[in-house]
Amino acid sequence: DAGVTQSPTHLIKTRGQQVTLRCSPKSGHDTVSWYQQALGQGPQFIFQYYEEEERQRGNFPDRFSGHQFPNYSSELNVNALLLGDSALYLCASSLVQGHQETQYFGPGTRLLVL
Amino acid sequence: KNEVEQSPQNLTAQEGEFITINCSYSVGISALHWLQQHPGGGIVSLFMLSSGKKKHGRLIATINIQEKHSSLHITASHPRDSAVYICAVFQGAQKLVFGQGTRLTINP
Numbered sequence: 711d712a713g714v715t716q717s718p719t720h721l722i723k724t725r726g727q728q729v730t731l732r733c734s735p736k737s738g739h740d741t742v743s744w745y746q747q748a749l750g751q752g753p754q755f756i757f758q759y760y761e762e763e764e765r766q767r768g769n770f771p772d773r774f775s776g777h778q779f780p781n782y783s784s785e786l787n788v789n790a791l792l793l794g795d796s797a798l799y800l801c802a803s804s805l806v807q808g809h810q811e812t813q814y815f816g817p818g819t820r821l822l823v824l
Numbered sequence: 825k826n827e828v829e830q831s832p833q834n835l836t837a838q839e840g841e842f843i844t845i846n847c848s849y850s851v852g853i854s855a856l857h858w859l860q861q862h863p864g865g866g867i868v869s870l871f872m873l874s875s876g877k878k879k880h881g882r883l884i885a886t887i888n889i890q891e892k893h894s895s896l897h898i899t900a901s902h903p904r905d906s907a908v909y910i911c912a913v914f915q916g917a918q919k920l921v922f923g924q925g926t927r928l929t930i931n932p
Contacts, residue, residue: 743920752828752910752922753867766919800867802920813857813920815867 712737714803714816722822723791731786731819735803741765742784743813744776745800753800759784788821796823827851830911830923838931843898845926847911850892857912857920858885858896867910870896901930 745753759778
């Protein structure tokens, strides 16, 4: 049973470019959450997708957008990249059952913006 | 002030020592996660708890909802326990708010 997978593992972009990160949830999970973790900090919640819709959103600008596909996989898109967007981007999946469920984290995508 | 505060931020100990990491939060929550993050970024969920105490092997997690405080204990610590330990609280059904993490180093 594959856990949460993310691609790519590492990425280097320049300011102003756009990036797309991908996440495949753990088998049987229907909810995907995205987090940004700056160096030395705890992760920050970006948004969460369920049934192909954004359910919750953290304090991130509209440059951060996402999508969930019918197979529950998800993409995180970041437009007009800034140096400050350099971080580890984590995806976590869970199964919505109306209450808190353990979230399973992927290995992350490390993004460097030059 | 962060909604979730952990202490200490860094902890170095000798193999075999009893380790305690603390987490305090200022918001109403329904449950709390303890997570372990190894170098390279992979995060593993250790515990999710909403009351009392949970134990798994050498790890023990406690939570006091009234005092808005949780602790993670490691007994008989080992160098392989070296990692960053993160406390995260559930706000709403599934949104996690994370602490900054505690970097633990266990020396042989």
